Amino acid sequence: MIKRIYLLLLALAPQIANADPLTKYQHLPTDVADMPFFDTEAQAQQRTDEYNSAIDAINDALDTCEEALCETLTQHQADLEYAIDDHQEKNGASITSWLGGPAYTPEVGLMVAAGGLFSFSTNREQQALQRSSVSLFAVGTQGDAGFGYGIRSKQNLFFDHNNTRFTGALTFSDDAENYWGVGYDKGKAQDSSADTLMRNTSLTYDANLSFKNNYGFYFGPVLRLKYYQADKGSIPLAAEQDENFNAFKDRPLSIGLGITLNHDSRDVTVNAWQGQYFNVEYINYGSKIGSDNNYQKVLIDYRYYHSFNPGRVIAFYNALQWSDGEVPFYDMPTLGGSFSLRGLYAGRFRDNNAVEHTAEYRHTFLRDNGNLSAHGMTVWGGFGSVTSNLDTNSSSLYEDLLYSYGLGYRYELQPRMNVRIDVGFSADDSGFFLTFTEAF
Template identity: 85%
Template sequence: MFKRIYLSVLILAPLAATADPLIQYQHLPTDVVDMPFFDTEEKAKQRTDEYNSAIDAIDDAIDSCKEEAACEKLNQRQSDLEYAIDDHQEKNGSSITSWLGGPAYTPEVGFMLAAGGLFSFSTNREEQDLQRSSVSLFAVGTQGDAGFGYGIRSKQNLFFNNNDTRFSGALTFSDDAENYWGIGYDKGKAQDSSDDTLMRNTSLTYDANLSFKNDYGFYFGPALRLKYYQADEDEIPETATLDDNFNEFKDKPLSIGLGVTLNYDTRDVTVNAWEGQYLNFEYINYGSVIGSDNDYQKVLLDYRYYHSFNPGRVVAVYNALQWSKGDVPFYDMPTLGGSFSLRGLYAGRFRDNNAIEHTVEYRHTFLRSNGNLSAHGMTVWGGIGSVAGDDSSLYENMLYSYGVGYRYELQPRMNVRIDFGFSADDSGFFLTFTEAF
């Protein structure tokens, strides 16, 4: 079974009927140390085609293999070559496109079917230490208590100038339904989700950060936040009609914010760190002067720590404080839950002016028979958090989540993530690209 599941164009050299693929393709290295860096993209692509041709030829040989020892040798060589393609393409800055689709279940939308792709590349293949840039795009169809819904999700992580210039973006659009409990811990705990809390809406969110590294090792730059949320007037539940914040902001659907981000980052790979630390501060000001319907401020303080005590054995720690002040609309208040925060807790069930979270995760990558890391892994995590109207009340009413997950390395250091999360009030099954943090 191919490790690679994306589509490739294969240029197959004709093989003689008696050719032994183990001999014909013995020149192809499988250790990254032995792999050359080609001076042109065309030469790098030719080597990729050679790897694919070798895998295809060995696959044919396996089909006609009779002796167990010979078959085992063929299988091992094929597996080595399949992993070697990743190392070759990463070393040579080649672009890779992967496709993924499948079912999932989340507490927010119910059952869903997602299909999309991940495109990774190097913005300058001559810079050997430059992190790979990536763009993911998912189309999602959902079937929940409110009927059919749909959405689009995309993430962009771009690296330039020896990693000294970075851009990150996240886009979500949906026409769907969600449960709305109101503001505060007590309202989130007051009742379970039902038709009495279900509210259909159209929403669009886009977050973007552009940062530049200074002489002191810090990244600094501008940040943009865009949030549009329009509830369907015909499907507003009682939990919303009786909520003061909802009534104040239901006709003010657009929030636009500009601000700054300052962070210190020593992670080895941004999208899937094994070692390093990340300390991030963001300040965003939303105001009518730039077209926003609402005037308020938000601050995010985010600290992450990663330690690998053995190859493929990583402990990851996530801490985040969200703070807001002013006329903050219900649809942009700090929240907990979803696929990136306290997984298994309904995203938005608990929202207020302030939120805090602490999560610890253990990430384990399984080994192949030759002792190298495989493409398969698993995780376990546990986290706590709380929301409050003011920061002095944080930690008074604690929430928690825990879960397990499966990881598949679709591209070098870029995983497909399947998580099963649980909390006291909800549970969820999440399918997406990249790690939660």
């Protein structure tokens, strides 16, 4: 009798093994509302390991299961994969993600980028605290001027119930770019060619530290650092004939200190679905703090986000840049690149003042169960202009308009943190961009 029972259990073993992921791990919640907050990071990590074990067990079971059971297991596996992100976000767990691939931008041509995104909570006990993040990309490029390389990093850090914030952006490159000169007319005068291509070494670092006051506004100090040194052996004709370039080619360092004042009601800073952001910055560059140049800049930045259905967001970006004094060509207000009028060559149009208005629709696709998936798309359109002077009625600011439009794919690599792939177009250029976080 015992032998028969043993043989029966052996015969049923495959079925028991296939059903095991649905029974052994049925205690793992897939709805964020049912997920517990664990007292310690070790307990939270143990739950993460359980989710991963359940997913691995389902993978093994999918090799031998029948069609009906396979469909159930596949759906449950997808639920668990999404649940890991929700669990880690709720428990303030650290997450590291790696990404690499090719891209094309009008500034550097073909490039290969590889890097990572690290997100975490500075205090996991404060569950409403936004997740901090640090991204780092290494970039290799191959363009008309040969091989180039660079490093890009962004930092978004949140402390003390979101009352203290730090944002930083670092860019270093040894590469080539096209230089047309200062003003709209010079940017329109010719297409990129050997007459505009110039190799250079550049370093940019922008940092904002802000504190929330009792009136709901953030304020704090601002640091701006810009170093730009052109390769004197490859200065193109467009630069040789430009007065601003000749005035500042041997004054490569600009350092500025200033202040920011803003009001921020966005739900998530790096990928807002709802809320508004209004920011005013004033920066003064001077020799007293080590700058080669003396000038001042003002930024007025307003953004609006509205979600009219889950995963359906309309976003607006408006910015005015003003500068005055000995403003070097390499730190003038510009339009274009991966964060401003995408598809327009960054720096092709530069002047003392610039304005931009962009509208974007962001759509996140739904899963079969009706919840939001990790996949989405966007479409956008915008316009802007540059000018040397602002008159009282601002007519000169909108005299020569530049346009940009495009579409993009989004993948949620970490909770509310997307990989962004955009294809942008303009009358003069186009670009294919691969990076982390939204353009605005």
